[in-house]
Each structure stands twice: as structure tokens, then as C-alpha cells.
Amino acid sequence: MTRHGVLPDHPIPDLAAYLEVGGGSGWTKAMRMQPQQVIDEVAASGLRGRGGAGFPTGTKWRSVVEAADSAPPLVCNAAEGEPGTYKDRAVMTRNPYQVLEGLLIAAHAVVADPVVIATKRRYNREAERLAAARSEMIAAGWTGAEKIALALGPDEYLFGEESALLEVVEGKLPMPRIIPPYMFGLAGTMQHPNPTIVNNVETLAHVTDILARGVGDFRSRGTQEAPGTMVFTVVGDVTSPGVYELDLGTSLATLLDIAGASDVQAIYSGVSNAVIRPELVDLPMDFDSFAEAGTGLGSGGFIVYDHSRCIIDVVASLSRFLAVESCAQCPPCKLHGVEMHERLASLCANGGSPNDVAELRRRCVAVTDGNRCYLPVGHALVVGSALDAFAGEFESALGAPHEHDNPVTIPKIDDLDDDTGAVSFDTAYTRKRLDWGYDSADG
Numbered sequence: 321m322t323r324h325g326v327l328p329d330h331p332i333p334d335l336a337a338y339l340e341v342g343g344g345s346g347w348t349k350a351m352r353m354q355p356q357q358v359i360d361e362v363a364a365s366g367l368r369g370r371g372g373a374g375f376p377t378g379t380k381w382r383s384v385v386e387a388a389d390s391a392p393p394l395v396c397n398a399a400e401g402e403p404g405t406y407k408d409r410a411v412m413t414r415n416p417y418q419v420l421e422g423l424l425i426a427a428h429a430v431v432a433d434p435v436v437i438a439t440k441r442r443y444n445r446e447a448e449r450l451a452a453a454r455s456e457m458i459a460a461g462w463t464g465a466e467k468i469a470l471a472l473g474p475d476e477y478l479f480g481e482e483s484a485l486l487e488v489v490e491g492k493l494p495m496p497r498i499i500p501p502y503m504f505g506l507a508g509t510m511q512h513p514n515p516t517i518v519n520n521v522e523t524l525a526h527v528t529d530i531l532a533r534g535v536g537d538f539r540s541r542g543t544q545e546a547p548g549t550m551v552f553t554v555v556g557d558v559t560s561p562g563v564y565e566l567d568l569g570t571s572l573a574t575l576l577d578i579a580g581a582s583d584v585q586a587i588y589s590g591v592s593n594a595v596i597r598p599e600l601v602d603l604p605m606d607f608d609s610f611a612e613a614g615t616g617l618g619s620g621g622f623i624v625y626d627h628s629r630c631i632i633d634v635v636a637s638l639s640r641f642l643a644v645e646s647c648a649q650c651p652p653c654k655l656h657g658v659e660m661h662e663r664l665a666s667l668c669a670n671g672g673s674p675n676d677v678a679e680l681r682r683r684c685v686a687v688t689d690g691n692r693c694y695l696p697v698g699h700a701l702v703v704g705s706a707l708d709a710f711a712g713e714f715e716s717a718l719g720a721p722h723e724h725d726n727p728v729t730i731p732k733i734d735d736l737d738d739d740t741g742a743v744s745f746d747t748a749y750t751r752k753r754l755d756w757g758y759d760s761a762d763g
């Protein structure tokens with residue numbers, strides 16, 4: 321391959337163009353290696369998952385292979401739904417070949433069966449690019465390409481949660497399970513739990529690069545604990561929103577400069593982490609630095625809010641998203657989540673009362689009771705951190721009805737134009753109800 325990383329500047333039109341820039345060399349190398357050697361190579365690279373948790377990929381593969389009593393299923397998570405994140409769609413559209421090559425390398429490494437890539441039905445363009453790339457690879461004789469199945473699922477946020485992803489692949493609703501995929505996987509039964517590997521799109525694209533260029537080259541970018549590059553998304557109050565591939569460990573300030581942020585009041589990295597105040601912009605963007613600073617890198621999608629925004633309006637919009645998307649299998653998550661949003665909306669509209677703030681704090685604790693998945697933990701962090709970081713703003717809003725000159729919408733990205741950088745959000749989302757149905761557009 322002639323370039324590092326996973327995000328080419330322009331879409332790769334076809335397999336011939338991919339081969340011209342060195343595509344295929346990672347897969348060719350992997351096919352000459354024993355599966356265990358490929359796992360060792362990926363483990364040595366220090367690659368950490370780009371889907372949100374930053375878990376070491378080699379360790380995941382090794383432990384599932386050890387736990388499985390037959391060929392483990394391998395599922396690529398292409399269900400990207402985190403507000404403020406667009407990187408997987410950008411990678412799939414610009415270079416589906418590198419994602420599928422990574423999936424084939426992973427399938428060889430863990431001797432997988434079946435091999436699935438699961439994305440949203442509404443991501444037509446990405447699904448078409450993947451299907452066309454797969455057909456070209458089959459025609460060109462790439463071993464294993466014919467085994468890749470494409471599964472399409474719904475628009476719900478929880479589709480991206482790994483155990484809910486497996487439910488969708490099995491033809492069910494995106495409801496998280498009690499047991500994680502590495503213990504109880506695709507079509508698992510009590511007798512055959514079928515441990516399954518789930519990897520993010522970008523993670524697998526990096527696997528291709530690691531095999532093609534070698535561990536040393538991969539580790540020459542990023543940091544010791546977080547090697548390589550990552551594709552970051554920036555949206556919100558910036559002049560150049562978009563997706564940018566940078567070395568892990570680059571400062572957040574550098575990314576914000578590139579995206580044209582100024583007058584920053586608050587930043588959220590998706591909806592699963594504590595708010596980032598402007599004082600923290602010098603943080604290096606890597607998993608551990610963000611965790612040590614009390615927040616998280618998530619999937620590298622940053623939502624920037626300037627001082628024209630009411631911070632309570634910001635938090636209310638993120639909280640509404642999480643309350644709506646909760647699946648209600650664990651009642652505290654849905655009930656306290658909805659209550660949190662309603663209290664925030666009331667604070668926003670009419671200033672609420674001091675009791676609302678106290679109640680919000682209590683709900684931040686209760687919302688995670690008996691949680692099956694991480695969604696309500698994110699809800700508590702998003703709201704609780706804002707109550708702490710913006711205590712003065714909440715205090716001064718109390719009891720006073722106020723107008724919002726620049727109201728906030730949830731940054732659920734519908735499209736991000738490669739050429740112009742224009743971002744569009746899903747405007748229908750305001751009509752989504754707590755039961756996942758939609759109110760009609762004409763009221």
C-alpha cells in the first residue's frame with residue numbers, strides 16, 4: 321500500500337484502482353501465514369478497537385478462539401449510530417475494499433464461520449459499495465470473499481451495541497443481551513454458546529494496514545499504548561466539520577483548529593462520556609489520556625458547542641436521544657432516563673426549580689440500576705458531568721423562563737458531503753417517540 325491509514329482523500333472507484341495503490345498485499349501476506357501467526361502480528365501491533373471501548377483486538381481474537389469449541393462467528397459492526405460520528409460510513413464509502421480485506425484477514429486468523437458485516441438499511445450507499453466490492457473480490461478469486469454475508473438492520477442506536485447487533489443478525493429487534501458476544505454469540509445455545517468476535521469497521525481496516533505494512537510501520541504512528549491513526553469526526557459549531565484521520569495522541573486542540581472551532585463552551589465525544597470543558601483541549605487524543613481526564617474518546621466523534629448555545633438545551637437534547645433509544649428491558653434505564661430528559665426540558669423552558677437539579681442528580685445514580693448495557697452509564701455521565709461542570713449555568717437558569725437564540729438539535733448525522741464538507745442531520749428524529757415509533761410529519 322502506498323499510504324498509511326484507512327481513509328483515502330477520495331473514494332477508490334474499483335478493485336483495479338485498489339490494487340494499484342497496493343491493496344491486497346495484507347491479505348496475500350496473511351494467507352501465507354498460519355492463523356496463529358496473524359493473531360500474534362495483530363496483538364504485537366497494539367491495535368485497539370475503534371468502536372468505542374478501545375479494547376485490544378489481538379487479545380479479543382485470542383480469547384474467543386480459546387473459548388470456542390468450533391469455528392467462531394466473526395461479525396463486522398457497521399451499524400454506526402453514535403451522534404456526532406460519521407467515520408465508519410466515510411471509510412466504507414471511500415474504501416470498502418480495505419474493510420473487506422481486513423475482514424478476510426481476521427476470518428483467516430480466527431478460522432471464522434460465518435463471516436458477516438452488519439449495517440443499517442438506511443445506509444444505502446455504504447451497503448451498495450460493500451456489496452459491489454464483495455462481488456469484485458469474488459470474481460477476482462479472493463479466497464473467502466464468497467462467505468461474507470451482508471446483514472441489514474434498523475436505524476436504532478442500540479443496533480451498534482455488540483450483543484444487540486447479534487440479535488439483529490439473527491432477525492430480531494436490537495435488544496442487548498445479558499451475556500456479551502465473547503461468551504454467548506451468534507445462534508448460541510446453552511449447550512453451544514458459540515463465542516463470537518465483533519469488530520468495528522475501522523478496526524478491521526487497520527488490520528489490513530498492519531498486515532500490509534508490518535507492525536513497526538503501524539507503531540510508528542500514534543503512541544506506545546494507542547498505536548496507529550484514528551478517524552475523528554467533528555460537527556457542531558465549527559467552520560469545517562468533517563472526518564479527519566490523525567495519529568492517536570494528537571492533541572484535541574489540533575483537531576479543533578483543523579475543524580475551525582472557536583469560542584468553545586463545551587465538547588461531547590458522542591453520548592457516552594463526560595463533557596469536555598475548553599480547559600481540556602490540550603489533551604492528547606488517546607484512550608488512556610481521555611479516561612484519566614475523567615472522560616472518554618469513544619468512537620472519536622466530537623460535537624462542539626460554542627457560547628451561543630444554552631448548555632441546558634445541549635444536555636436536554638443529548639438526554640432526549642438516550643431516553644428515546646433506551647430499549648426498556650431494564651426499567652430503571654427507561655424510566656429514570658425519561659425523567660431526566662423531562663426535568664432538563666422543564667429547566668430549559670421555564671427554569672424549573674432547585675428540586676429538579678437535586679432530582680437529576682438522584683436519577684443519574686438510579687438510571688444504571690441493573691443495566692444490561694452501557695447506554696444508561698453514558699446517560700448518567702453526559703448529564704451528571706454537565707451538572708458539575710456547569711453548576712453556575714444551571715443555578716442562574718433556575719426559576720427564569722428563557723429564550724434560546726440558537727436552539728440545539730441532536731447531531732445524528734444523515735450525510736457528510738466529501739467535497740463540500742456540508743453536514744446534514746436527521747431532521748425526522750425530533751418525531752421519534754419513546755416506543756421507537758414516529759409521530760407523523762404533519763402533526
Ligand SMILES: Cc1cc2nc3c(=O)[nH]c(=O)nc-3n(C[C@H](O)[C@H](O)[C@H](O)COP(=O)(O)O)c2cc1C
Nearest residue numbers: 369370371397399400401480481482519520523694
Ligand atoms: C449503546 C452502544 C452503541 C454502540 N454503537 C456502536 C456502533 O455503532 N459501532 C461500533 O463499532 N461499536 C458500537 N458500540 C461498541 C460495540 O458494542 C463494540 O464494543 C464494538 O463494536 C467492538 O468492536 P471493536 O473492538 O473493534 O471496537 C456501541 C456500544 C454501545 C453500548
Ligand code: SF4
Nearest residue numbers: 647648649650653693
Ligand atoms: S440498559 Fe437500557 S438500553 Fe441497555 S438493555 Fe437495559 S434498558 Fe436497554
